Amino acid sequence: MVKNQKNNRNDEKQRTKNKKHIKKTAS
Structure with missing residues (x-):
């Protein structure tokens, strides 16, 4: 449990990282 x-938190971190990265490449 x-x-x-912990894994879920890491997933969230990774997701926000990816979002930021996508925004960066999109702009």
């Missing part, structure tokens, strides 16, 4: 929470 704790491991899962």
Whole structure:
């Protein structure tokens, strides 16, 4: 369960990173 929470947090981090990256390349 704790491991899962950690993974979810990492997923969110990765997603926000990707979003930022996409914005950067799009503009």
